[in-house]
Amino acid sequence: MTTIDELGAERLRDRIAGELERARARTALLTEAVDDADLTRQHSPLMSPLVWDLAHIGNQEELWLVRDVGGHEPVRRDIDDLYDAFKQPRRDRPALPLLPPAEARAYVDTVRDKVHDLLGRVPFTDRPLVADGFAFGMIVQHEQQHDETMLATHQLRAGPPALHAPPPPEPRARVADEVLVPAGEFTMGTSTDPWALDNERPAHTVRLPAYVIDAAPVTNGRYREFIDAGGYDDPRWWGEAGWRHRTEAGLTAPMHWRRDGDGWAYRRFGRWSPVRDDEPVVHVCWYEARAYAAWAGKRLPTEAEWEKAARWDPATGRSRRHPWGDEEPTAEHANLGQRHLWPAPVGAYPAGASPLGVHQLLGDVWEWTSSPLRGHPGFAAFPYREYSEVFFGDDHRVLRGGSFGTDRAACRGTFRNWDYPIRRQIFSGFRCARDAGPEESHP
Known part of the structure; x- marks a missing residue:
């Protein structure tokens, strides 16, 4: 955990922005490769519908970056329980009132806009959660981990190749x-x-x-x-x-x-x-x-x-x-x-x-x-x-x-x-x- 000067902070911001963009491009590829029916379908009881993973990615980003690091008001507090992986077993997620694909995409886009605003001014202080950009790195890794989970879901789906x-x-x-x-x-x-x-x-x-x-x-x-x-x-x-x-x-x-x-x-x-x-x-x-x-x-x-x-x-x-x-x-x-x-x-x-x-x-x-x-x-x-x-x-x-x-x-x-x-x-x-x-x- 270190305190960095402004030049180092700018370099870190650039790195984080690039990693966030790279992860989101992969998420888009995995969720846009299939139609809405495939996004909302459960392809295996071992896995979530792809649309759940999409909104969950946004919800974790909102919880940790928008609310905790940024101290901002919630974007969608009403969906926190729906996208809590510990409260909602995978096999049960299709029965939940999940955000439909268009609404899920709009939600993650809104959260990401707020994160970009936050990234431009956050001080990388000695607070452990933000020192060295840790919270942003944690969210990058979280999205990439769910992207791999979505890739495994694609491997389980029936139908013609999508990837x-x-x-x-x-x-x-x-x-x-x-x-x-x-x-x-x-x-x-x-x-x-x-x-x-x-x-x-x-x-x-x-x-x-x-x-x-x-x-x-x-x-x-x-x-x-x-x-x-x-x-x-x-x-x-x-x-x-x-x-x-x-x-x-x-x-x-x-x-x-x-x-x-x-x-x-x-x-x-x-x-x-x-x-x-x-x-x-x-x-x-x-x-x-x-x-x-x-x-x-x-x-x-x-x-x-x-x-x-x-x-x-x-x-x-x-x-x-x-x-x-x-x-x-x-x-x-x-x-x-x-x-x-x-x-x-x-x-x-x-x-x-x-x-x-x-x-x-x-x-x-x-x-x-x-x-x-x-x-x-x-x-x-x-x-x-x-x-x-x-x-x-x-x-x-x-x-x-x-x-x-x-x-x-x-x-x-x-x-x-x-x-x-x-x-x-x-x-x-x-x-x-x-x-x-x-x-x-x-x-």
Whole structure:
């Protein structure tokens, strides 16, 4: 938290304005790609109608920026309860008296106009909520997170394709199977990233024994081997809770896959394509990821193991913001920001590899870890408990790294996501890890 001079304040205002505009352009793309009927329809009980997400984005922006930071009168106090995610379960939202599409768009536009007026004169003081523009950064990340949620809703909708994007790049490098991460300490989390959220804080030292981690996410080809070996029919790999879920849910393959002759095809945003073996597997739940890892003689990495592989630089001993360094992601580093609509094949982003040679840690697929969601040592909820603290416990498992649908504003080496272990409508994949053997630990 710092106090900045007027020149620094102007630069920060310009950055915030650009990030707000970029997020809103994506929101518009996702909500204007379909007609009003699709906007108001619930495409899955797991997801909100798209029009709910749209107005919720505006409502959060009003609550935090217009009312709290700006101290202004409410734009629409009467809709606060309708767009409270804790009061309104997703399955029930279609029955609510939601703002119709035209009214929702007008509402978010009105809120944004007030925010632009506020941004032009707000002092970035030592008040924690506004220092370094935190409240604006929180709202940017919130909108981008809901944009990814809306993208997942698009993947679930029936009907002809509504979204279009070029395919991701082809492989540019050969990638090893595994990478040894030597024993030792590293710094996990952050205390200096001004827009980092509460569950990423504070920075703290973690010591880990030597371990081996996959150099890339598990691919469709590797996962098909698990299917072909009868992995979905063998309770040995699943554990009691996992086998119960596999049986009750009738799981036989990743979500959106279907048999196609002797192979498999899967549906991507309204288009069926053959499953490509060198792409990371996506739309698998935590139980599926853990079962594959057990079948392969490995395990899922802990959250700390994932972060050390992603951030630790053995040459300096410091933890980087991203695997490749501290600079912002570009199209050369990672498959982020809905630039493409599916994961890139392994080896497509050599410039994004970590110092240890671990590839595609950011972008492509969210990666399940074995860890339940907990606060870091010294955690303090900010600015409200409901952002992350109320989710702490054994019910949720942590995912790391972001997906092709995650924006760079909401993705960094410390960023933490979480979900129920049964969820697979999200853009989720995984990589495996294992303990290092004696000959590996002491080469």
